[in-house]
Amino acid sequence: MSNFSFTRPDDPAPTQEREAVDGKCNQCGAERLMRYPVLSEGGWYMVVKCQECLCSQSREKWKRLG
Numbered sequence: 001m002s003n004f005s006f007t008r009p010d011d012p013a014p015t016q017e018r019e020a021v022d023g024k025c026n027q028c029g030a031e032r033l034m035r036y037p038v039l040s041e042g043g044w045y046m047v048v049k050c051q052e053c054l055c056s057q058s059r060e061k062w063k064r065l066g
Helices: none
Strands: 018-019 033-040 043-049 056-061
Touching: none
Parallel strands: none
Antiparallel strands: 018 033, 033 043, 043 056
């Protein structure tokens, strides 16, 4: 059994960088799409989500470490 030791982050509110994507949301029509990784019940995914209504525009399986 391995022991892992992770230090607490210095930043009290860490954030994930997001990449702007051209286009409109299929649900609400907003032009605020962002691409970023998420961890869900099925593992890591790279998603494009509307930042207004949070509707997913795409969701592709992704490997966090390459």
